[in-house]
Amino acid sequence: MPEGLVLVVEDDAAIADLVQRYLLRDGFGVHVETDGARALAAVRTLRPAAVVLDVGLPTMDGIEICRTLRTAGDWTPILFVTARDDEVDRVLGLELGADDYVTKPFSPRELVARVRTVLRRGPAAVAEVLEVGRTRVDVTQRRVWADAAEVALTATEFDLLAQLMRRPRQVFERRQLLSAVWGYSVTGTRTVDVHVAQLRAKLGDASPIRTVRGIGYAADPS
Known part of the structure; x- marks a missing residue:
């Protein structure tokens, strides 16, 4: 089938x-x-x-x-x-x-x-809500709010944001994010940077994503 x-x-x-x-x-x-x-x-x-x-x-x-x-x-x-x-x-x-x-x-x-x-990026089986700073993610319903306003994300943008917010302050290398979100690890990690830029544009000032120069990204509550 x-x-x-x-x-x-x-x-x-x-x-x-x-x-x-x-x-x-x-x-x-x-x-x-x-x-x-x-x-x-x-x-x-x-x-x-x-x-x-x-x-x-x-x-x-x-x-x-x-x-x-x-x-x-x-x-x-x-x-x-x-x-x-x-x-x-x-x-x-x-x-x-x-x-x-x-x-x-x-x-x-x-x-x-x-x-x-x-x-494979379907709704989670168990209810999970993540909050970091002014951003809230309902993993079960795959919905996102920034400063209480709902934001529409693509499947990839959503999974990238959730990956970062599940471990606040943990720094993820770009290759780690490629493996966790995209399911593969290859050269050309520019795609991570592009999707982070898109997330920041959509979340505005409420974005919790912090750039760690020379390493990758983290979700920072501050």
């Missing part, structure tokens, strides 16, 4: 076929779109568990698709596929709400592993 439907949005037929074969082999259902506008319609009608989204697409690019979905309150997990390393910073720096990304060329096994990691 398929573990969930993954929408693959890729206009390169060879790449789309490769990703589809690996996802199917791992037990996922797969629907492929090659056009941005049709992909956006597919998200709304098929309600996939996750979207593997190429940035460069005809009619509507991946950036615009992600922005449109997030603006409408649709937080379906999105994994960007980008063509260049410099494009990663440009895309994720826009605070669009992507959950992860891979850069071409990529390992299809790694991509499937990242999709699976994103989908």
